[in-house]
Amino acid sequence: MVVFRAVLTGALALALSACQLGYYGQAVSGHWSLMSKRVPVQSVLDDPATSPELAEQLRFSQQVIAWSGEHLALPADDVYHQYVSLEQEAVVWNVMAAPAFSLTPKTWCYLLVGCVSYRGYFDREEAEALARQLSQEGLDTWVGGAIAYSTLGWFADPLTTPMLDRSRPALAELLIHELAHRKRYIKDDTRFNESLATLVGREGAIQFFADEGLSLPEDYWARRDQVRQAFLAIVTDTREKLAALYQSGRETPAMVAEKARLQQQARQRFQREREQMPALAAYQGFFDGPLNNAQLNGVSDYNDYVPAFARLLEQCRQDWDCFWQRVDELAALEAPQRSKALETLVWN
Numbered sequence: 001m002v003v004f005r006a007v008l009t010g011a012l013a014l015a016l017s018a019c020q021l022g023y024y025g026q027a028v029s030g031h032w033s034l035m036s037k038r039v040p041v042q043s044v045l046d047d048p049a050t051s052p053e054l055a056e057q058l059r060f061s062q063q064v065i066a067w068s069g070e071h072l073a074l075p076a077d078d079v080y081h082q083y084v085s086l087e088q089e090a091v092v093w094n095v096m097a098a099p100a101f102s103l104t105p106k107t108w109c110y111l112l113v114g115c116v117s118y119r120g121y122f123d124r125e126e127a128e129a130l131a132r133q134l135s136q137e138g139l140d141t142w143v144g145g146a147i148a149y150s151t152l153g154w155f156a157d158p159l160t161t162p163m164l165d166r167s168r169p170a171l172a173e174l175l176i177h178e179l180a181h182r183k184r185y186i187k188d189d190t191r192f193n194e195s196l197a198t199l200v201g202r203e204g205a206i207q208f209f210a211d212e213g214l215s216l217p218e219d220y221w222a223r224r225d226q227v228r229q230a231f232l233a234i235v236t237d238t239r240e241k242l243a244a245l246y247q248s249g250r251e252t253p254a255m256v257a258e259k260a261r262l263q264q265q266a267r268q269r270f271q272r273e274r275e276q277m278p279a280l281a282a283y284q285g286f287f288d289g290p291l292n293n294a295q296l297n298g299v300s301d302y303n304d305y306v307p308a309f310a311r312l313l314e315q316c317r318q319d320w321d322c323f324w325q326r327v328d329e330l331a332a333l334e335a336p337q338r339s340k341a342l343e344t345l346v347w348n
Contacts, residue, residue, distance in 0.1 A: 023119075030122025031151075034091070038082035038158045057164040057171065058083065064172045064208060065179070071211065072204050072320050074179040075153060082158040090145025091160055093127035094118040097139045098293035101246045101255055103239060105297045106139065114187025117301060120149065140292035148174060150181040169216065169224075172208055177201030184324070186331045192338065195305030196327065203313060227279045234273070235299045238266040238291070263291040308345035
């Protein structure tokens with residue numbers, strides 16, 4: 001499962017307007033390097049050297065995009081109609097960080113998009129160098145590869161090899177997730193933006209397969225959600241225990257020891273549940289990670305408000321026009337009121 005996605009629009013915009021070097025320079029050069037390699041999807045399909053597998057995925061992607069614009073009211077006219085062939089496993093690498101004894105993420109602020117809880121790099125070594133620097137400052141850090149990023153409508157984002165190298169349901173979910181960011185994005189609220197896109201991606205993919213009459217194994221979505229919920233339960237329980245620990249006022253050595261015990265407890269629970277639910281093996285890579293505050297925060301950003309948005313869609317009787325209107329009402333609120341409204345949705 002790919003957890004992290006990068007939105008580098010702010011970095012790009014700031015670099016373009018202020019001609020700054022350093023981080024913003026790498027963002028611009030990396031983005032333009034990617035954009036310069038774009039080839040129209042139709043040209044790839046017309047190329048006799050294109051493999052049948054790639055051609056099938058490209059045709060499927062265009063089907064998803066067209067359907068999403070028509071049925072989900074997503075901006076799909078000028079995006080993902082070009083393709084970039086990449087050999088690397090990710091398009092960008094995101095650095096996430098948090099204090100050693102706090103679940104409050106470190107944020108980075110950019111022009112236009114506001115503050116977000118990650119910093120994206122096109123070069124993995126640069127991302128890992130920043131993570132090492134932040135670790136030396138005493139922060140928990142985590143570097144995650146992202147197979148897609150959105151420029152929020154500023155550019156015609158292309159399909160890439162890492163995006164297409166996945167199952168059709170996962171590809172549909174990813175594409176709709178990214179289109180949702182182009183539909184609605186608000187400053188300074190990573191959790192709102194990512195949870196919204198996660199819900200739209202999931203529900204949109206389910207509806208797409210149903211509307212298009214595409215066959216999947218029986219109970220595919222229910223079984224997939226069961227596995228996802230099992231994973232999220234471990235992460236949520238671990239975060240809650242860590243939050244209680246950080247508020248306990250213990251001395252630092254005791255805090256360090258108990259934090260390590262809770263992280264190991266999460267790994268052991270995962271291994272036990274994996275024996276009962278073999279499909280959980282898809283998350284093995286996650287539990288091979290440090291399970292520190294930075295890594296755990298990323299999961300929460302993508303999932304904490306999903307139940308609230310699911311409730312919103314249910315209240316709208318699966319009507320997407322109604323849903324987007326309600327989302328706009330939430331987006332118009334100040335951050336504290338918006339968080340309270342989302343929490344109320346979960347419990348009502």
